Amino acid sequence: MFDDAKALPVTDRATTTRVIYLGGLGRSGTTLLERLLGELPGVAALGEVVHLWERGVLAEELCGCGVPFPACAFWRQVGERAFGGWTSWLAEQVLALRRRVDRTRRIARIGHRDLAEYARAYQLIYDATGARVVIDSSKHASLACCLVTSGVDVCVVHMVRDPRAVAHSWSRTVERPEDGRPMTRWGPARTAMHWTAQNAALELLAGRGACVTTVRYEDLLAAPERTLKVLAHELGLGAGPEFPFVKGRTAWLGPSHTVSGNPMRFHVGRVELRRDDSWVRGLPDGDRRLVNALTWPLRARYGYWGSAA
Secondary structure (H helix, E strand, C coil), rough: CCCCHCCCCCCCCCCCEEEEEEECCCCHHHHHCCCCCCCCCCCEECCHEEEEEEEEHHCCCCCCCCHHHHHHHHHHHHHHHHCCCCHHHHHHHHHHHHHHHHCHHHHCCCCCCCHHHHHHHHHHHHHHCCCCEEEEECCCCCHHHHHHHHHCCCEHHHHHHHCHHHHHHCCCCCCCCCCEECHHHHHHHHHHHHHHHHHHHHHHHHHCCEEEEEEEHHHHCHHHHHHHHHHHCCCCCCCCCEEEEEECCCECCCCCCCCCCHHHHHCEEECCCCCCHHHHCCCCHHHHHHHHHHHHHHHHCCCCCCCCC
């Protein structure tokens, strides 16, 4: 634990912010869903807050609005409200807490002595946005468990996608818009194991009393507006919120202040809502058989039986 003089500050403002936490393995459509829900009035999409400390505060990478994190007026105000300003010391302390507390292997019995301190760093950020509802697309089941266990007002949206499509996506070379470097690539075996581990861990959260709603990437892209309306209703975002920015398979997105995520977080304007099934022809047969073997129990649970469910 930190000394009292160095601990994270305590806010005297009543906690009113609701958190929608998007969980699932990367390349499953969470960034798209976040951007769409973030267009609703009173909802602020924050990106992958788990990476804010390293990529935003320390590395000063670009915010979704296109300017470096320290120069973003939105995040500067959040930092001032929550912590009196962003500092490298603060980032290092939260990252140290993360290494001790936030681990997938500890989900079954998460209860580290520093858990409350770690979760409070996130709660302070959520509250400091001033939004009625925030979306954190950090994805990691372990962070979701930390927030739920600590009493944060959070509802988890469990986003799933066919593991064969996810494996194909992780195998491709994609440049990071921030610096042009290639994003991390994984082989099919590693992707399949992570897909199983993350989805299985997210399945455990309902047993811990968490509000959990599951959405399939394929269903979202098959009927965008209908899926969004049902989801918004389940999340308590209104009895029947309208999505005027979605027309059929086209959506219009405004600027966002997301701190991390895939390249789509920078997109402004028209976007076509069409699912990517390039894996059907692009994933080698051997890789497909390997992914099938390593993911079959959960793959069957989520309805991924055929060549393109």
